[in-house]
Amino acid sequence: MEIGVDRERCAGAGMCALTAPEVFDQDEEDGRVRLLTARPVDGQRAAARLAAGVCPAAAITLGD
């Protein structure tokens, strides 16, 4: 699984950092998404998938 984030689309709501804190963080300054790892390991994938699903701005993409 490879994760992509679009900081232009990001609304800074924090749903990703709340749902998958090992994969996503929020920028200290503007609150927008920061990717901690583009390739989450086994125990992180389900949360990453959920985070992509709940992102209000559809700013997270999941690749193979």
Added chain:
Amino acid sequence: MTHEPTTHEPKTHDEPTAHEPTAHEPTTAPAEVTAFPTARHTGCPFDPPAELAALREESPLRRMRYPDGHHGWLATGHAAVRAIMADPRFSARYELLHLPMPGFEEVEIPPAAPGDFTGMDAPGHTRYRRLLTGRFTVRRMRLLTERVEELTAEHLDAMAAQGPGLDLVEAYAHPVPAQMICELLGVPYADRKQFTGHVATLFDQRADIEAKGAAYGAVESYVKGLVAAKRAEPTDDLLSDLTGTDLTDEELAGVGSLLLGAGLDTTANMIALGAFALLSHPEQLAALRAEPGLAGPAVEELLRYLTVADPAVRTALEDVEVDGRLIRAGDTVTLSFQAANRDPARFPGPDRLDLRRAATGHVAFGHGAHQCLGQQLARVEMQIALPALLRRFPTLRLAVEPSEVPLREQNNIYGVRSLPVTWDQT
């Protein structure tokens, strides 16, 4: 009496004939809907108006005749609500909207005032939002945990000192989040008489447009005075920090008014109505009291189940196809978050309060670029305030019959007007 799932069953069996013809795609035009349903007459204060469920079953996205005669739409399904809220081709600009509640038929809604970014689209909305999201991150809000714990403890102490038999809204649910948003913004809590009544008018659906305009003016002028003071003498708070950005005084006053209004009465209603819901579901309440780890999921489920802020309104800027329906440019869509959060296609057994359910994905904070800015603050407040209340008063119970609790009907933020509670003194 409780509101456990079993009490809901007869209700759903009462109405099958009303739903039957619409289980499949209707062949004839369905009965016209002429306003957003708001009346709750199911006997369960936590359920959305029953009509919403019937309309969703019929079609999650359907035509609705607005009180001003506009032929627009009503979205009640979770997927349709999400799709439209996330789509930038739907505008939030006030002046483009037709309102789904009666009382505004003759009124031209003015565009959003400077700083009132809920009524703006990109790029104006984006500019404000990006100045603010860094201040409301998950991490920053969790740093407030200790302060929220102090505030809850202070108010719980005051309740204990006052003794059993009091209004939980006044003693706890309102002041804790109100004091918190004031501290965060840099608004002296002692000034609250200058704005709380006006903020209440803004949410009250019985107030007319003149009353709302006057109320907004009063809040805005109060915040404007505060902004001038912060410019002269900055303090350690959000409003002072924002004076260091390119926002004008007028824009700052608008932003401050919006955040104050949004933070004052929203979480308060979730805490009070949440306490009422838990007291009406004793097994769920016992689980939350016993398991500190349940606070996170419990708050998500309460948000889903109660969804106090509803609905949102958007207008299509161009023709858009959603769910196989063509929404024309200029058409207004009313989006019901409470209906979406009870959509059985997304949440099995949606009318059951189940704190252990995976409720993530609810739209209680909205969806899309406008999704609630303060949601992480609201989560921290609720996750602390509700369990702390239950643990402090192990025998907490309603002091009146559930049916006697006065509800906030005809209000943009649903909840209880007061919640008389009592407990055994130890």
